[in-house]
Amino acid sequence: MQKELQENSLSSWQNIELTGFTAASISEKLQELPESSKQEIRRKGEAALAYNWPIIPVTAYLEFVRSGDREIMQRYYRQRNKTLKNLVLAELLEGEKKYIDAIVNASWALCEQSSWVLSAHLPSQKAGAGVPDIQEPILDLGAGETSVNLGWVYHLFGTELDKISPLLKKRIFLEIDEKIIQPYVQRNDFWWMAFKENEFVNNWNPWVNYNVVLSTILLGDAVNNDLRKKVVKKSMRSVDNFINYYKQDGAADEGPNYWSHAGGKLLEYLELLKNVSKGHIDLGQEQIIQNIGTYIMDVHIVNKFYVNFADSSVRVKPNPALIYRYGLYINKPELMQFGAFVSQNTNFLDHPIIGSLDYSLNNLYIYKQLKNTAPLKExxxxxxxxxxxxxxxxxxSNGKKGFFFAAKGGHNNESHNHNDVGSFVLYHQGEPLIVDVGVETYTAKTFSKDRYEIWTMQSDYHNLPKINNNSQAFGKEFSAKDESVKETSLGLKFRLDISEAYPKEAYSKKWVRNFELKRELPELIIEDSVEYNKIETPAIHNFMLAAPPKLVKKGKILLRQTDDKKVHFYYPPAKFKFDVEEIVLNDEKLLKDWQQEKLYRLVLTSRNIDELKEVSSFRILEE
Incomplete structure (x- = not known):
């Protein structure tokens, strides 16, 4: 972010306030929705009237430290916030004050909640995980989201609340001020603020900053303008660190599943700044901001499939309205058209009320434009x-023809990292062949020192070799080197040395992996040029597959067969022994992502026990 924007832009503002988003304008937008969507809002509103607002038991928080289960507490959290959202939207649609008392009860119940922080994020408090310390309010994703929901109630229904009792608005203000605004302005040590030099930064940064700024502004004059300016200025310094940390190429370390919560949250934050600054702050033409936006379009494969390195899922459902808004912000019609294209693969146009209350309200304001935009993806x-x-x-260029290929280098200490330097994925006619498994349901172990005990994080369950019985290791130093990309008229070449991604016990002096994608056949060649310091056990080449491979004959494996095409995997049988393992999926998230109960691991074990230099080549060919 430009220095002059950080230091000088706010000085000329008379007042920091949100333009648009009145109860009347939102009601008008709701009336424009399809009747089926309005009926769904009414149905959910009616159901929300019956919610009895149970407390969140302390044992629900404690379950995170007792068993590692974070979902028990989060189910309470999600239901409470979802219920408030459904009540708010139903009242805005109907406008008959039928839901006002329920909204009051919902808001009061959330205000009564001792802590808005998710159980999995309590390790940030000085007392550690377990029971929330109400004397140390901390800022996390959960606290920010709840605060925004209450802020919208304050902003949209303030007049109605005052008719019932002025103490209602006062209570909402006091809780947001105590739990959100004061900790934000008083502390600089929350890790996600990124105020420490060389500090790790991820999607929490724009997400929490956005929630804090929006919550503050939604309270209107209850927060004096000087304090509002202080919050906005601080957020600009913090988000600046996120932008500086983000790679200039715009790629999300966490993968496309996290784009909506990283690049997308950055867009929401920048949109908000543009709104409250009356257009003074607009970074839409900065190259990095443009790259972050178009990333989600470039990693799209076909239908709901996206390139899913790191903790991303193989099927991703980005909010098409958010993509459209990003395209609008950076003035990229092709990204706006991609948003319309994504909406065609979902039921978004019939039911645009998705995600959080804030998401849903913003969707309303973009719905008509998106609906009238021609869907296109080149x-x-x-x-x-x-x-x-x-x-x-x-x-x-036809996503349902030929091969789609993606590979990665980098290092093994990225955000939401998997040990996967040199891994790749391959799709045929829009269907997964050689795959990245993704990630299981998050538990306490997922983001602990024991993360790499989880099988989905290990290089053995990516498309990588095991060298001298050693898998890849975690750490930024375990990285690719000598990466190079060459585009030709016939295809694409990607070369990298992955030897340093393994610990020294692998005795890998050189492991140069050459990928060559040929368009004419089509064909993918993977050539590994290897040099060992010594060999203690034969190398094992692993390939994760979506479907069971069939050995046609030694050296030839059938990966997929369609009505008119076969895809074969060729390997040198004199060099490798063939085996295949079934990987049973027991995790609920993986079962949902893959929509099948098993994946498969093709295992090729080297017969080499004494040659310190060798070259192995594998061919995958459509025939």
Whole structure:
């Protein structure tokens, strides 16, 4: 973010306030929705009237430290906030004050909640995980989201609340001030603020900053303008660190599943700044901001499939309205059209009320424009994210023809990292062949020192070799080197040395992996040029597959067969022994992501026990 924007832009503002988003304008937008969507809002509103607002038991928080289960507490959290959202939208749609008392009860119940922080995030408090310390309010994603919901109630229904009792608005203000605004202005040590030099930064930064700024502004004059300016200025310094940390190529370390909560949250924050600054702050033409936006379009494969490195899921459902808003902000019609294209793969146009209350309200304001935008997605034959080390290639601009290929270099200490330097994915006619598994349901272990005990995080369950019985190791130093990309008229070449992604016990002096994607056949060649310091156990090449491979004959494996095409995997049988393992999916999230009960691991074990230099080549061919 430009220095002059940080230091001088606010000085000329007379008042920091949100424009638009009145109860009347939102009601008008709701009336424009399809009847089916309005009926759904009414139905959910009616159901929300019956919610009895149970407390969140202390044992629900404690379950995170007792068993690692974070979902028990989060189910309470989600239901409480979802219920308030449904009541608010129903009242805005109907406008007959039928839901006002229920909204009051919901708001009071959330105000009565001792802590808005999620159980999984309590380790940030000095007392550690377990029971929330109400004397140390901390700011996390959960606290911010609840605060925004209450802020919208204050902003939209303030007059009605005052008719019932002025103490209602006062209570909401006091809780947001105590739990959100004061901790924000008084403390600089929340890790996500990124005020410490060389501090790790991730999607929490724009997400929490956005929630804090929006909550503050929604309270209107209850927060004096000087304090509002102080909050906005501080948020600009903090989000500036996020933008500086983000790679210039715009790629999300966490993968496309997190784009909505990283790049998308940055967009929401920047939109908010543009709104409250009356257009003074607009970073839409900055190259990094443009790259962050178009990333989600470039990593789209076909339908709901996206390139899913790191903790991303294989199927992703980004909010099409958020994509459209990003395209509007950076003035990229092709991104706006991609948002319309994504809406065609979902029921968004019939039911745009998705996600949080804040999401839903913003969707309303963009719905008509998105609906009237022609859906279009032009597939690039090559997309490169050189700083991140991700390269993407297609053999056809038609997403349902030929091969789609993506590979990654980088290092093993990215946000939501998997040990996967040198791994790749391959799709055929829009269907997954060689895959990245993704991630299981989050538990306490997921973000602990024991993260790499989880099988989905390990290189053995990515498309990578196991060298001298050693898997890849965690840490920024375990990285690719000598990465190079070459585009040709015939295809794409990607080269990298992955030897340093393994610990020294692997005795890997050189492991140069060459990918070559050829468009004409189409064909993918993977060539590993290897040099060992010594060999203690034979190397094992792992390939994760979506469907069971069939050994046609030694050296030839059938990966997929359609009505008119076969995809074969060729390997040198003199060099490798063939085996295949079933990977049963027991985790609820993986079962939902993959929509099947098993994946498969193709295991090729090297017969080499004494040659310190060797070259192995694998071919995947459509025939």
């Amino acid at each position: 597939n690039k034959l090559v997309s490169r994210f050189d700083e991140t080390g991700v390269v993407i290639g297609r053999t056809s």
